[in-house]
Amino acid sequence: xxxxxxxxxEELLGSLSAxxxxxxxxxxxxxxxxxxxxxxxxxxxxxxxxxxxxxVHSPAEKSDLPEDVRERLFKRLNLDDYLKPAAS
Amino acid sequence: MQNEIxxxxxxxxxxxxxxxxxxxxxxSIYRLGLKMLGNPQDAEDVLQNTFMNALLHLSSFEGRSSVxxxxxxxxxxxxxxxxxxxxxxxxxxxxxxxxxxxxxEDLKPAVFADWSGLPEDELxxxxxxxxxDTTIQSLPETLxxxxxxxxxxxxxxxxTADTLNLTETNVKTRLLRARMYLRERLSTYYAEHLQExxx
Numbered sequence: 001x002x003x004x005x006x007x008x009x010e011e012l013l014g015s016l017s018a019x020x021x022x023x024x025x026x027x028x029x030x031x032x033x034x035x036x037x038x039x040x041x042x043x044x045x046x047x048x049x050x051x052x053x054x055x056v057h058s059p060a061e062k063s064d065l066p067e068d069v070r071e072r073l074f075k076r077l078n079l080d081d082y083l084k085p086a087a088s
Numbered sequence: 089m090q091n092e093i094x095x096x097x098x099x100x101x102x103x104x105x106x107x108x109x110x111x112x113x114x115x116s117i118y119r120l121g122l123k124m125l126g127n128p129q130d131a132e133d134v135l136q137n138t139f140m141n142a143l144l145h146l147s148s149f150e151g152r153s154s155v156x157x158x159x160x161x162x163x164x165x166x167x168x169x170x171x172x173x174x175x176x177x178x179x180x181x182x183x184x185x186x187x188x189x190x191x192x193e194d195l196k197p198a199v200f201a202d203w204s205g206l207p208e209d210e211l212x213x214x215x216x217x218x219x220x221d222t223t224i225q226s227l228p229e230t231l232x233x234x235x236x237x238x239x240x241x242x243x244x245x246x247x248t249a250d251t252l253n254l255t256e257t258n259v260k261t262r263l264l265r266a267r268m269y270l271r272e273r274l275s276t277y278y279a280e281h282l283q284e285x286x287x
Contacts (some may be wrong), residue, residue: 010196017264023245043198047204049271052098055220056240057209069132072115076136077143082107085207 008035009042020050093155106146109155110139116241117163123236125174126225134170138163147167153250160243162250164233173228195268201279211278225274227266231283234259235266 001057018024019032036043074083093112117138119184121131141162149158183267203211210216237248238259249259 002097013196013268014264017261017267019266023260026175041197041200044200044202044204045271047202048275050272051204051211052274053239053268055208055274056224058208058212063119065118066128069118069128069135070114071137071165072132073110073136075109077139078106079103079110082104088214 009039013045016046016049020046020053064073095149095151095155097151098155101146103120103281106143107259108141109159113156113159114139117159119240120160120236121161121167123221123240124229124232125170126221134163134166137166141166154247156243156248157247159251160237160241160247164237164251168229190254195265195272197268197272197275199272199275199279201275201282202277203282206278206281210281216261216277219277222272222276226273227269231262231266231269234262235270238263239267267269 015024015028015032018028024032036046042061071083074080093109094102094105098109114135118131118135121134125131125134132253138159140177142159145162149155153161185202212220223234224232233252234248234254237243237251238245243251245256245263248254248263249256254262
């Protein structure tokens with residue numbers, strides 16, 4: 001990896017997050033995509049960053065509130081009378 | 089699609105509407121507590137204190153922010169207060185610091201294993217899930233809050249900024265740092281996993 005490309009990687013790294021969020025200006029987007037075509041390392045960083053975000057979004061990560069926790073919460077708030085099962 | 093919460097009803101003291109608010113957001117607030125404090129007991133304290141405080145201050149809610157950001161703001165304050173109580177030696181800086189995160193030197197990627205194609209059940213195996221949780225836990229508080237609100241709870245950049253009283257630019261910078269930090273640590277773990285598979 002030569003110095004020129006290396007500094008390009010670093011420069012584009014700062015835009016990666018915005019790129020993933022679809023929040024990057026079109027010109028920069030194009031520049032980044034062009035760079036990605038020729039840079040394996042940056043492509044891996046992009047793919048694994050995306051995957052990291054997907055993992056925390058995964059339904060397996062979004063477990064429901066445990067029923068006993070919900071019950072104690074409603075009691076503490078004096079909302080016992082609304083303590084019917086939560087609508088799913 | 090959940091029916092929107094009526095602020096008028098809440099402020100007027102409508103208990104049924106408050107119960108609805110609790111049911112819609114208690115899962116998220118509990119999860120925020122879990123990710124910030126790392127144990128169910130503290131998460132439950134954050135949850136209960138958040139809604140107790142919300143109930144207490146509802147009449148003074150002026151609607152300058154949305155109910156969601158208002159609620160998350162109370163919850164993040166509760167979580168931070170509890171962290172301070174647990175670890176009083178750690179000072180937490182939420183305000184943007186001059187020059188903070190200007191350099192991306194410390195988030196330069198060093199591990200380039202491509203584990204993105206591994207199936208989700210493998211990535212989120214018992215061990216994988218625990219690595220993910222521990223890694224999120226190891227993020228500095230200021231980055232962790234931004235990451236939880238934006239990437240786990242799905243708030244927009246603006247909502248995250250409003251909740252934490254930060255600028256949108258600051259939120260974006262912290263988000264990038266948090267994502268890079270997590271990617272790097274997960275990559276170190278999954279790279280070993282890939283190596284083992286090849287053996």
